[in-house]
Amino acid sequence: MAQPLVKKDDDRDDEEYSPFLGIEKGAVLQEARVFNDPQLDARRCSQVITKLLYLLNQGETFTKIEATEVFFSVTKLFQSRDIGLRRMVYLMIKELSPSADEVIIVTSSLMKDMNSKTDMYRANAIRVLCRITDGTLLTQIERYLKQAIVDKNPVVASAALVSGIHLLQTNPEIVKRWSNEVQEAVQSRAALVQFHALALLHQIRQNDRLAVSKLVTSLTRGSVRSPLAQCLLIRYTSQVIRESASNTQTGDRPFYDFLEGCLRHKAEMVIFEAARAITELNGVTTRELTPAITVLQLFLSSSKPVLRFAAVRTLNKVAMTHPMAVTNCNIDMESLISDQNRSIATLAITTLLKTGNESSVDRLMKQITNFMSDIADEFKIVVVEAIRSLCLKFPLKYRSLMNFLSNILREEGGFEYKKAIVDSIVILIRDIPDAKEGGLLHLCEFIEDCEFTYLSTQILHFLGIEGPKTSDPSKYIRYIYNRVHLENATVRASAVSTLAKFGAMVDSLKPRIFVLLRRCLYDSDDEVRDRATLYLNTLGGEGEVVETDKDAKEFLFGSLDVPLVNLETSLKAYVPSEEPFDIHSVPKEVKTQPLVEKKAPGKKPAGLGAPPSGPATTVDAYERLLSSVPEFSNFGKVFKSSAPVELTEAETEYAVNVVKHIFDRHVVFQYNCTNTIPEQLLENVIVIVDASDAEEFSEVASKPLRSLPYDSPGQTFVAFEKPEGVPAVGKFSNMLRFIVREVDPSTGEPEDDGVEDEYQLEDLEVVSADYVLKVGVSNFRNAWESMDPDDEKVDEYGLGPRENLTEAVNAVISLLGMQPCEGTEVVPSNSRSHTCLLSGVYIGNVKVLVRLQFGIDSQKEVAMKLAVRSDDVAVSEAIHDIVASG
């Protein structure tokens, strides 16, 4: 390399000099001027290109001017006949990805290469042209590309096919015209051409079920040469099987024989793909599974780590639905616990934890104990979660599993790992009553030496709720009070609250708690002192010891019935004045998260999880928007704003969705409109609503949108009056009416004359769920027990035949529009019964809690018992009415 070699580190031997040491962008750009020399030095030019590639690969960026300059210089290199240099030039042009106005410079050279007699020039020119081209140029070269797809040289054909795969993303209409040529290429004798052609053909036809089915049928009968193509075929076949959903009762699943035949293919990747496809079949039977499990079992003892990993990963998934089918592999998997690749070992252990029976738990735990010391935290977390499920499966084994958890809790580990263990212990304490006292003591010992403030405070909170209910609450006091001496202010404040809870619940401990709380009055932190003062007053500590009244308990144990995020926003907006802050002014609605932020909806919440809360920004935005319309000023405060409901299909000319704002006596529909046609300007946009199927509603106001330019969303509103406090429901049909003015694309100026036009939108419904706010509670049991059992309304309902319990649970949750609590919306697979807990606030600010118990029989008939508690019996009855009429 041209760069002088300088020794960069005395400790390194001389092998370690870097040819790029001290490389600097400015200098390389200077060097790139050699591309302009009249006598090109091909070797030197290649070296400079290598340096440019190195810079780009190091994350260096070129400014627009620099990139343009390099690009123009590189195009000069087409003059050279040096083959090595030409290959580098192709790569460099792709890396620089020139802008549309620069592409023209290189097009003619590439077009020349594309028609060259040298096949390799043709192949590379196709690859480069397709990567830098736009739609207009593509139409010009389309003829050559179609020829190239069926070129007898497989490299040229592959280049055109792969380019087609890339171009399908940007110019689908053009690429779809090539399907005859691609179809021909699928029959090619060259393995790679067949692979690329199959991939492209499937992408072209992926929305045409019949065509995909025909393709699969013909190819499964014929011979596919490349193992890669065979893998694709297996995937497409699984897709066809999934979509055909034919009767599997008779055992004649279409294409099963093909998949099973692939298990005897000579390429391992094909065998594995077929095995995995079989394990993922819907409602797969044990008979169908057996041959697939057998080959996966063989892979478990393969010398190739990738095969072992792939096999154990697949078996891990099978173990979730068919644990018995995997038990034959247990011995092979036990030997994988010592696999050097820790990912394989972890998967083996978690699979064994799923397939093991009660008698093997102790042996397994012994093996895991040795294994835990030498794996990273992220693997440990997976194991801890698997142990938690195992313990819930075999509650009698809680002693050894709880001991295991407490032992690993004492060892070194990061926050996430410790949190996973603590969460598991908390869940076991909640679900297995016998494990409670032991578990609480483990947690107490942990906080004696816990470096994580978050975990200490969460455990103290949990101790405050569960500790007083144990047989000997006094034994926990020492651990709690130690925190007041030894910890930071946050933990000290938590400890004070926990002490107060013990004082409130256990009258015999009260005098001693008062002594401890009084000592906290001299703490150096004001929050700790404030809390101690507050609790001493609440519990009556200043005078003589009296029985703690209901209000104090409600204050200490009741849940904060507003989402914390909303409270925070309201407090920030509160301006200090004569009027005190009113907590009832805080909106209670939990907003659903925007789509991009949604994460794993099925994931169970952690044991110590706080009640769900959401961003308050949407609430604020709606409030601001509604308050800007004078016609709505006397409607009062919004009770609930729904999530947007789409009234048009995706990719239509005008995109409209609607948000329903519910007030005490009014409903406002906010139509969010977007004009997706650049050549049009819409004016006086309004939605004409026909409310003839919504008898209790009468239209009182509407606010048109004056102007709706292209791609700049706007809102129009329609308001209705309805009877106060009544959950009126109804169906509304909508018509978008507007004046359309054509826009001159060159100037952007609209024409003077406009034409009135209409656009039919989907119907909209106001349903009962619109009158219920999703408001969570932090502890459902406490909240439930604090409501009067005499006002509970219970009834049973038949929900008819359902696919499974999950479907039934989701249907009732969305019907009621309430907040699922404690992760009970997730139904374990194959469950025959399930309890789901919901909470919410009914219109009129009435708190309501619902306990749903579901059962499913062998005919898939679902029965449900609905128990409702609320502060107002009428509301409980209303909830029953919603279910009865839904």
Added chain:
Amino acid sequence: MLMAVLISNSVGNILVERFNGVPSEERLHWRSFLVKLGADNLQRASNEELFVASHKSVHIVYTVLGDVCIYIVGKDAYDELALAEVMFVITSLIKDACKKSPTERLFLDKYGKICLCLDEIFWKGIVENTNKERIKRLTRLKPPGEF
């Protein structure tokens, strides 16, 4: 889709990186995550021993070859087996280009050639070629042998 191919030296400095479909703000995260994965597991690994990891639908196959560590990240259809296939062809081509297991110096000496090989193996997240002999000929603009 092939989300990333990263080649680093033994102390984690990046020599080659190709991302596809990974937003630029997430690249730093991936870079440090992969280098840490290598530091945790590849220290005692033998040459070309494959390591595998996966999270949800994202798979990672990584290995050490002489002084360089190679990481490949794929998702969906690009599962561990497909990635292993790509890894196999990358390692054999690097060995051939450097004539033996590469030191960092040898790797950088053959940097241009290695870039050309990678260009033939994959582009923008799609694998194009996995046949070593063929790729070697294509990087010299020679038609493949079987043709």
